[in-house]
Amino acid sequence: MPSESSSSRCPGGGSHRASSAPAQEQPGDRSHRCGVPDALRLVARAATGILLLYTAPALVTGFFPVVTAWSVKLIVDRLAAGATVRELLVPALVLVATGIATGAVPHLARYLRTELDRRVGLFAQDRLFASVEGFPGLERFENPDFLDRLRLAQQTVVGPPVAVQALDGVLGAVRAAVTVVGFLGSLLVISPPTMALVLLAAVPTLVAEMLLSRRRAATAWSIGPDERRQFFYMGLLANVEAAKEIRLFGTGAFLRSRMIDSRRSADAARRAVDRREAGLRCGLGLLAAGVAGAGLLWTVGTAQGGSLTPGDVAVFLAAVAGVQAALTALTGDLAGTHHALLLLDHYQAVVRAGPDLPRAVEPRELPPLRGGVELRDVWFRYSPDHPWALRGVNLRLPAGATIALVGLNGSGKSTLVKLLCRFYDPTHGRILWDGVDLRDVCPSELRNRISAVFQDYMEYDMTAAESIAQGDLGALGAPDRIKDAATRAGVHATLSALPHGYDTLLSRMFFTESDKKDPATGVVLSGGQSQRLALARAFVRDRRDLMILDEPSAGLDAAAEHEIHTSLRAHRKGGTSLLISHRLGAVRDADMIVVLERGRVVEQGTHDELLAQHAQYARMYALQAAGYRSSTAPPATVPSQAPSPTSGGKGT
Numbered sequence: 231m232p233s234e235s236s237s238s239r240c241p242g243g244g245s246h247r248a249s250s251a252p253a254q255e256q257p258g259d260r261s262h263r264c265g266v267p268d269a270l271r272l273v274a275r276a277a278t279g280i281l282l283l284y285t286a287p288a289l290v291t292g293f294f295p296v297v298t299a300w301s302v303k304l305i306v307d308r309l310a311a312g313a314t315v316r317e318l319l320v321p322a323l324v325l326v327a328t329g330i331a332t333g334a335v336p337h338l339a340r341y342l343r344t345e346l347d348r349r350v351g352l353f354a355q356d357r358l359f360a361s362v363e364g365f366p367g368l369e370r371f372e373n374p375d376f377l378d379r380l381r382l383a384q385q386t387v388v389g390p391p392v393a394v395q396a397l398d399g400v401l402g403a404v405r406a407a408v409t410v411v412g413f414l415g416s417l418l419v420i421s422p423p424t425m426a427l428v429l430l431a432a433v434p435t436l437v438a439e440m441l442l443s444r445r446r447a448a449t450a451w452s453i454g455p456d457e458r459r460q461f462f463y464m465g466l467l468a469n470v471e472a473a474k475e476i477r478l479f480g481t482g483a484f485l486r487s488r489m490i491d492s493r494r495s496a497d498a499a500r501r502a503v504d505r506r507e508a509g510l511r512c513g514l515g516l517l518a519a520g521v522a523g524a525g526l527l528w529t530v531g532t533a534q535g536g537s538l539t540p541g542d543v544a545v546f547l548a549a550v551a552g553v554q555a556a557l558t559a560l561t562g563d564l565a566g567t568h569h570a571l572l573l574l575d576h577y578q579a580v581v582r583a584g585p586d587l588p589r590a591v592e593p594r595e596l597p598p599l600r601g602g603v604e605l606r607d608v609w610f611r612y613s614p615d616h617p618w619a620l621r622g623v624n625l626r627l628p629a630g631a632t633i634a635l636v637g638l639n640g641s642g643k644s645t646l647v648k649l650l651c652r653f654y655d656p657t658h659g660r661i662l663w664d665g666v667d668l669r670d671v672c673p674s675e676l677r678n679r680i681s682a683v684f685q686d687y688m689e690y691d692m693t694a695a696e697s698i699a700q701g702d703l704g705a706l707g708a709p710d711r712i713k714d715a716a717t718r719a720g721v722h723a724t725l726s727a728l729p730h731g732y733d734t735l736l737s738r739m740f741f742t743e744s745d746k747k748d749p750a751t752g753v754v755l756s757g758g759q760s761q762r763l764a765l766a767r768a769f770v771r772d773r774r775d776l777m778i779l780d781e782p783s784a785g786l787d788a789a790a791e792h793e794i795h796t797s798l799r800a801h802r803k804g805g806t807s808l809l810i811s812h813r814l815g816a817v818r819d820a821d822m823i824v825v826l827e828r829g830r831v832v833e834q835g836t837h838d839e840l841l842a843q844h845a846q847y848a849r850m851y852a853l854q855a856a857g858y859r860s861s862t863a864p865p866a867t868v869p870s871q872a873p874s875p876t877s878g879g880k881g882t
């Protein structure tokens with residue numbers, strides 16, 4: 231169990247506190263729900279100065295419609311009273327100034343807004359991926375709920391960041407509220423009955439707009455699955471990997487119809503809301519026109535009686551239109567803010583998720599491997615809902631030995647490797663590195679001592695040298711190390727012959743308009759060559775204590791796999807290696823072969839010892855050897871020394 235005491239630093243792993251991994255948050259979990267202050271804090275941390283510059287004019291513009299109406303009123307009233315030019319000058323200048331500001335401020339605000347988007351986007355993106363990079367384990371990457379949340383969180387940082395959208399919504403709502411209050415206050419001063427009339431007309435608008443925005447938000451969420459399906463089919467139809475099967479199986483039309491069905495279904499939901507919105511807006515328009523008309527008749531009549539001035543009539547008309555427009559904007563802004571905050575929830579949940587593995591308070595140093603790695607009664611399942619992948623594994627990997635792990639599909643080989651790298655912790659039991667429990671060491675320190683090629687190795691869209699140096703970034707400035715690793719992986723000749731040698735880009739993704747026709751811009755390696763490149767990536771860091779090759783050679787022929795393992799042993803004399811392979815002949819020279827079956831170690835020993843046991847290993851080996859014989863008949867009995875399956879088909 232992780233020990234508990236004061237905090238200390240773990241290189242690359244953050245501070246250590248005794249804590250178990252936080253419970254997996256679900257997308258529906260609202261315990262950390264974001265509010266406007268969270269959005270503001272994020273924007274302020276990214277760009278305080280621009281935030282202040284942007285906020286002030288954005289709010290001031292709320293007064294413009296009211297100031298304009300009052301200026302018009304004063305001019306009209308003074309004109310009607312036969313005022314002099316001097317008396318008209320001030321309201322006229324205010325009107326002109328407001329007009330200029332109304333024309334200029336939006337452009338300035340737009341520039342500040344885009345700058346705010348850029349800075350907040352950069353800050354939020356860096357923070358999001360720093361958090362993701364900080365998860366030491368793999369569980370979250372294999373959890374569909376978390377992946378869904380991560381996908382939504384990524385959406386919040388591409389395009390206009392949602393924190394700025396939330397800020398904009400709030401500013402818009404405040405601006406609209408300022409306009410409404412300004413007009414109502416003006417009418418209260420001029421004529422309380424007209425204010426009551428405008429207020430009365432505003433209530434249905436407000437209610438209708440709120441209902442509409444709620445329905446729009448509900449529709450946006452309800453069509454989410456349809457939209458995701460649509461994107462899935464779009465991606466599939468444009469994907470080079472899928473293209474082979476789609477063409478061969480002739481499923482293109484089927485997939486396209488599914489994509490279109492998803493779109494139709496989403497469109498139908500949107501259409502229903504649009505229709506409702508159109509009907510309601512027509513009603514609101516009629517209501518506004520009715521109120522404006524009735525109010526106008528009343529105010530004109532009152533003005534004729536001398537109780538209201540012509541300017542009061544102008545303010546009334548501006549107020550009816552202004553309040554309706556401001557209320558529509560207000561509800562739209564509030565709905566926009568609500569939507570942005572819901573998305574920000576996902577962002578914050580990822581950023582605040584914390585490490586996904588328990589952390590030792592005082593991490594122990596991991597010494598270079600002297601004795602060995604030992605698994606003691608290790609049980610593991612991916613979650614309580616999953617069956618056990620490892621069931622009480624007891625195994626010792628002695629330092630300096632080459633150990634092969636074999637077994638049928640699903641027997642737990644890759645799972646065991648994931649535990650050795652501490653991508654997960656055992657559910658029960660312990661893994662000891664020279665007696666030190668892996669739970670008590672910093673994951674980054676452990677991984678510093680390990681090199682590996684995984685079954686699902688990566689292909690990087692980088693130059694050949696950069697791609698190999700991903701195994702050890704220190705090799706970036708050391709071409710000899712890169713060449714040595716490539717030579718050992720049997721890919722040096724291929725890479726040297728590329729248009730720019732090791733500096734050739736292994737991708738056709740990043741060409742520009744000018745060099746897109748130049749084949750030297752980038753090349754695509756074959757599957758087997760890519761696999762050798764992945765091996766070179768592992769070899770470039772092979773001064774590590776433990777080398778793991780998890781089926782590194784599925785794309786290579788049997789002889790090539792044998793050659794790789796032989797070369798590995800020669801270069802790693804004295805080093806500890808764990809080899810996983812389905813080709814038993816390729817690993818027959820290992821110091822120890824361990825057979826896994828349904829998560830249990832069922833046999834272990836040297837090749838000869840295991841053959842002598844006439845058990846599962848011997849059966850598997852005989853079966854594979856039979857596949858290499860010229861005769862297709864299975865062997866009647868298990869031979870004591872079957873021919874090597876790596877003999878490349880030149881069987882007996």
Ligand SMILES: Nc1ncnc2c1ncn2[C@@H]1O[C@H](COP(=O)(O)OP(=O)(O)OP(=O)(O)O)[C@@H](O)[C@H]1O
Nearest residue numbers: 372612616619637638639640641642643644645646
């Ligand atoms: N991410 C995962 N989530 C849930 N179950 C998993 C996950 N990965 C593997 N399993 C399950 O754990 C068991 C062991 O799988 P594992 O990949 O370790 O087997 P393996 O021996 O490496 O198989 P193969 O030879 O096919 O690579 C299998 O039942 C598999 O379905």
